[in-house]
Ligand SMILES: [Ca+2]
């Protein structure tokens with residue numbers, strides 16, 4: 001868009017002669033001065049034979065349109081409709097006009113998917129302007145897809161502060177449950193379970209009073225582009241709050257196992273487990289096998305005591321099920337984080353886990369460090385992938401995740417894939433046949449639109 005003001009300011013540098021400058025101002029402003037700022041209701045594209053000044057004027061008169069620019073931009077004519085007629089009516093009229101090839105909306109466009117959340121510059125693991133390559137290329141991935149509420153992702157943790165203003169809109173709400181009426185309206189065995197359930201306390205309130213689950217939830221799905229705080233990997237998602245750990249960050253296997261069954265039975269596609277410890281348990285193996293049988297992926301933190309999980313397993317990350325994804329942490333230099341576990345066979349991939357800025361209690365934000373922060377990067381990535389390509393099998397999501405990692409040659413032998421999450425590659429290259437299908441659908445819908 002050209003503006004008179006910009007031309008006037010620029011001219012003294014380029015023009016020696018005031019008369020010539022004046023001529024150019026007039027000429028350019030006649031070319032395409034703006035009649036109004038901001039969005040148009042529709043962008044009309046005129047057919048080749050009708051790209052004339054006469055058609056430009058005739059269309060305005062006939063439909064009472066206000067063009068954004070004073071002249072046709074080749075065949076393009078952004079317009080505002082008369083306020084007294086509904087836009088859908090005007091659209092129908094314009095679409096049936098034989099001089100117009102296309103009637104399209106004026107889309108809101110932003111700079112390469114960069115969110116407006118004020119702390120986004122601190123989210124180095126999503127987008128790193130200085131050390132490119134250490135991030136997971138989230139901004140590029142958001143150019144492809146940003147998530148949907150259809151995907152339910154369970155955070156089994158210390159609960160979630162579901163009142164946090166940067167999380168509330170992306171929390172799951174049980175659609176069949178009426179809260180506070182002391183009845184199990186959806187007959188799932190849990191009374192008044194709106195956001196999830198607290199298996200740590202045995203009640204319907206999975207509120208976080210520690211910080212940990214709230215921090216994990218923000219990495220996965222803090223509300224993006226709301227001018228507040230941070231952006232989650234999924235801009236839109238339904239996060240289920242399952243409280244299996246108590247208010248000091250500890251809990252019991254029994255609560256966590258119950259949490260897995262609850263998440264699976266209530267529609268979660270992915271579970272994040274940023275915790276571990278204790279011994280190998282058949283009851284947990286059963287719960288994870290049940291998750292697998294229902295197509296649920298279980299993402300677990302590899303551990304924070306600087307050990308080799310191949311030698312001394314860390315559960316649940318070390319369970320063998322192929323739906324169990326074990327995540328170790330890298331730091332801001334793409335090295336193995338100083339505390340992180342590793343395992344040539346038993347750890348699957350790396351994700352950033354040092355100084356990760358996310359949501360905490362009382363509407364606040366803070367940096368935290370641990371494989372607890374690495375796991376939700378991967379859970380969020382799988383959620384975004386499942387949202388982007390909803391018809392695939394869980395195995396295909398896990399395959400896509402593993403085959404698109406960014407190799408870290410200096411970390412070879414420390415995990416099965418030898419690489420770190422690359423969110424952009426995961427979406428772009430992870431599901432080629434879905435991409436082919438989507439391209440075909442877009443092509444066909446374009447043809448149908450024309451008719
Ligand atoms: Ca219920």
Ligand SMILES: [Ca+2]
Pocket residue numbers: 177178179180181182183184185191192193
């Ligand atoms: Ca109820």
Ligand SMILES: [Ca+2]
Pocket residue numbers: 117166222223224225226227228229230231
């Ligand atoms: Ca935000």
